[in-house]
Amino acid sequence: MKRIIWDTIKVFIIFIACTFLFYFGLRAMHSEYEQYHRYDPPEGPAVKVFNTEQSFFDRLNLFFRLGE
Numbered sequence: 001m002k003r004i005i006w007d008t009i010k011v012f013i014i015f016i017a018c019t020f021l022f023y024f025g026l027r028a029m030h031s032e033y034e035q036y037h038r039y040d041p042p043e044g045p046a047v048k049v050f051n052t053e054q055s056f057f058d059r060l061n062l063f064f065r066l067g068e
Helices: 002-034 056-066
Strands: none
Touching: none
């Protein structure tokens, strides 16, 4: 009986240690990528892709043609 309790405690301690390791690993990754600027304006010969000067009917025609 004492052996079963000791094995249960060991498994519980390993589970808690792995949970803390996972949690602090996620926090470290979050702090690393929190300051990463994904939406900086492009540099160099960037080309604008989206055209906002379409009329409503042109967009509706595109909608029906593409089947979206």
